[in-house]
Amino acid sequence: MIRTETDPEPVVTIVGGGVHGVHLAVRLLQAELVDPCELCVIDPAGLLESFRRKCRQCGMVEFRSPFVHHVDTDPFSLRDFARAQSREDELVSSTVGADRPTVSLFFDHAAWLCDQHDLESIRFDARVTDITDRRDGVEIETNRGHINSQWCLLAVGHGRSFTYPEWATDLASTEPVTHVWDPGFDPDAIEEMSTVGIVGGGITAAQLATTLAQPGRDVVLFARSPFRVETLEASTDWMHFSGGIEALHGHPPGSRAREELVSDVRYDGTMPPYVFRRVQRALERRWIELERSEIAVATEAGGTVVVTCRDDSAFCLDNLICATGFGSPYDGSLFHHLRKQPTLQTGYRGAPVLDDDTLRWMRQDGTPSRIAVSGVAAQQVLGPFARNVIGARRAGKLIVGFLESELNAEKQTTKL
Ligand SMILES: Cc1cc2nc3c(=O)[nH]c(=O)nc-3n(C[C@H](O)[C@H](O)[C@H](O)COP(=O)(O)OP(=O)(O)OC[C@H]3O[C@@H](n4cnc5c(N)ncnc54)[C@H](O)[C@@H]3O)c2cc1C
Incomplete structure (x- = not known):
């Protein structure tokens, strides 16, 4: 069953049912802070569906993060699930650090957890278009009506914010040119006997290239810089939310300094050793061709795209897929609307100004609003792992921590 517009007003509304939204819902229910009927998760794509689609789109087989990173609160929940299902072989050993779950194990465990808490019954199948912060609650506009909620x-x-290289902007909507994160991109729809170009030199481009490489298909990987190998997305100090976090919080909230520090310490554009080995093998066997030069010009020609590189080499491709990363976390359409709210404080490049202890979005008058943020948009507080699964757990702790005191205080006031 899915929540409808006529259900009672929720105490807490979570916008987004991905890794972060699901973890927040599970944590709130496990802490018994709200009853299921007081909680609502709004997502038009389905719980975890957007992330599942991305993993499929880039051909990801295993997680980069260890098995203790998942959407439940108990770190060993996924391992116990694997044992109970006799699927320990889906915990893939790693040369550095702990074993990593396969994509199917991760999502099966997450689906099991969603079933345990019947999260589908509290999902509202809608897209949020705007949120208004009021002193005593929030008003949430969706494409299927209006919801009032306390939090x-x-x-x-x-x-849905992702970036194309400059030369591709005019071609982005033409048939042969797409982005790996475009919701319409389907790797299975690519013709078997075709010539495919992939732009990018990081984990996504590498995984996609090795997935698409097959007999009869020519795959060209356009990676302008040498491959860089890193096990995780940043140093493990950041993953433990120690050390660097203090330095981050030493800069003003919402500032350029915080944004630049996060971007400097993230190992963007890297790939872990197991992906690098796969690329190396595919290159050695000539399943993939590597073009080290940068594309300078691309022109559509009768359903194909002709690209010319800076070293004057030219290719005629049936498909050109950009694996060139995400856009700014503050550039999605919802953040655009929220930035225009006169009451909420925004900082450098539209970053929300958040309270470091609670992740509550601060108002212009310096008081915390009733909106809190989890995920990549909280990176100025949680650092480079804010977007990751472990970031969801850290954000969950902070958010559920403050909600516990707020909701208990509200209950006391109602009793008086
Ligand atoms: C291919 C890939 C592999 C990754 N691998 C790892 C890994 O191994 N380990 C790790 O720790 N991290 C990994 N990450 C990083 C991170 O864990 C994922 O990006 C994760 O999906 C982030 O979760 P999220 O909930 O913030 O965002 P999402 O999964 O994108 O979920 C956001 C949800 O919000 C919904 N939504 C958006 N706008 C609205 C709106 N206006 N109204 C209602 N709903 C809305 C969307 O439909 C979506 O379901 C990976 C990321 C990618 C892309």
């Missing part, structure tokens, strides 16, 4: 937790990920 709103924003967990919308990158919100």
Whole structure:
């Protein structure tokens, strides 16, 4: 069953049912802070569906993060689930750090957890278009009506914001040129006997290239810089939310300094050793061709795209897929609307100004609003792992921590 517009007003509304939204819902229910009928998760794509689609689109087989990172609160929940299902072989050993779950194990465990808490019954199948912060609650506008809630937790990920290289902007909507994160991109729809170009040199481009490489298909990987190998997305100090976090919080909230520090310490554009080995093998066997030069010009020609690189080499491709990353976390359409709210404080490049202890979005008058943020948009507080699964757990702790005191205080006031 899915929640409808006529159900009672929720106490807490979570916008986004991805890793972060699901974890917040599970944590709130496990802490018994709200009854299921007082909680609502709004997502038009389905619980975890957007992330599942991305993993499929880039051909990801295993997680980069260890098995203790998942959407439940108990770190060993996924391992116990694997044991109970006799699927320990889906915990893939790693040369550095703990074993990593396969994509299917991760999502089966997450689906099991959603079933345990019957999260589908509290999902409202709608897209949030705007949120208004009021002193005593929030008003949430959706494409299927209006919801009033006491608290709103924003967990919308990158919100469909991804980047194309400059030379591709005019071609982005033409048939042969697409982005790996375009919701319409389907790797299975690519013709078997075709010539495919992939742009990018990080984990996504590498995984996609090795997935698409097959007999009869020519795959060209356009990676302008040498491959860089890193096990995780940043140093493990950041993953433990120690060390660097203090330095981050030493800069003003919402500032350029915080944004630049996060971007400097993230190992963007890297790939872990197991992906690098796969690329190396595919290159050695000539399943993939590597073009080290940058594309300078691309022109559509009768359903194909002709690209010319800076080293003057030219290719005629049936498909050109950009694996060139996400856009700014503050550029999704919902954040655009929220930025225009006169009451909420925004900082450098539209970053929400959040309270470091609670992740509550601060108002212009310096008081915390009733909107809290989890996910990549909280990176100025939680650092480079804010977007990751472990970031969801850290954000969950902070958000559920403050909600516990607020909701208990409200209950006491009602009793008086
Ligand atoms: C291919 C890939 C592999 C990754 N691998 C790992 C890994 O191994 N380990 C790790 O820790 N992290 C990994 N990450 C990073 C991170 O864990 C994921 O990006 C994760 O999906 C982030 O969760 P999220 O909930 O913030 O965002 P999302 O999964 O994007 O979920 C956001 C949800 O919000 C919904 N939404 C957006 N806008 C609205 C709106 N206006 N109204 C209502 N709903 C809305 C969307 O439909 C979506 O379901 C990976 C990321 C990618 C892309």
